[in-house]
Amino acid sequence: MTPSVNSTKPSFAGEIMNVLHAVDGNPITTCMQCGTCSGTCPAAGFMDHTPRRLIAMINAGLKERVMSSNTCWYCASCYQCTVRCPRGIDIAELMYGLKRYSIWRKQHPEGLIGPVFSETFVKTILRSGRSYEPVLATSYLFTYGVQDFIQEAFTATELMLKGRIPLLPPRIKRLENFKRMIRRIVPIADA
Ligand code: SF4
Ligand code: SF4
Known part of the structure; x- marks a missing residue:
């Protein structure tokens, strides 16, 4: 039956x-x-x-x-x-x-850094396979005041000059395989 x-x-x-x-x-x-x-x-x-x-x-x-x-x-x-x-x-x-x-479900409270940051993180790693701080930072930096923004920009510049943050996002091998795997776990269709 x-x-x-x-x-x-x-x-x-x-x-x-x-x-x-x-x-x-x-x-x-x-x-x-x-x-x-x-x-x-x-x-x-x-x-x-x-x-x-x-x-x-x-x-x-x-x-x-x-x-x-x-x-x-x-x-x-x-x-x-x-x-x-x-x-x-x-x-x-x-x-x-x-x-x-x-x-x-795109259902979360407004005005929180967490949801924006999480979505940006997934989209960032889908592009290159790795996290890239300069892109991630844009998801939450503007929610702080001007003073904090300038301080963060200074810190990021120093880290870049010391080689701690790359100028361009690093890219992994076999990125397409990685993307397929991530899309199965996190179905963000427009990423
Ligand atoms: S500790 Fe566990 S059982 Fe107790 S309220 Fe929390 S979830 Fe429920
Ligand atoms: S993991 Fe820690 S912070 Fe999160 S709900 Fe449990 S006790 Fe609270």
């Missing part, structure tokens, strides 16, 4: 868990809302929703509120929450998953 195709659209929590399919942690639906992750998070004070609350919001299907939250963009990837979660949920990877999801 031919197996039936399940065309049911996954729930928001299901979509997020699909993004985390390769992560070695328990599903976020096993969260018992103990708050250990929030209590241990050094960045919680900058987040509009703590990690614990964000997980509750995902499980409740509050997609719009989750996607407009700054929480994942303020995650410092310290992994303290992950090692302390009594339910074995990889919360740090969840934050990465949310970033990927919001970039793919």
Whole structure:
């Protein structure tokens, strides 16, 4: 008998868990809302929703509120929450998953450096196979004041003169193979 195709659209929590399919942690639906992750998070004070609350919001299907939250963009990837979660949920990877999801869906809060920087980073490495600081810097430098901008420009010039930053972006061999691989992971179509 031919197996039936399940065309049911996954729930928001299901979509997020699909993004985390390769992560070695328990599903976020096993969260018992103990708050250990929030209590241990050094960045919680900058987040509009703590990690614990964000997980509750995902499980409740509050997609719009989750996607407009700054929480994942303020995650410092310290992994303290992950090692302390009594339910074995990889919360740090969840934050990465949310970033990927919001970039793919082009749904992220305005005025944050993180989304712009992440997208610029992917586009930069797609062009040459390597990160190139002068291009990356343009994604966030203008959000600072004139004084910081001038200071950063001086620092970059010094680094270039000392040969720490190349004048032109370096290029890897077999770039096309690399691009194909990255596009499978990060489907930024116009990159
Ligand atoms: S530490 Fe784990 S179980 Fe506790 S609230 Fe955070 S994610 Fe849920
Ligand atoms: S990995 Fe992110 S969410 Fe977890 S404790 Fe560190 S900063 Fe907070």
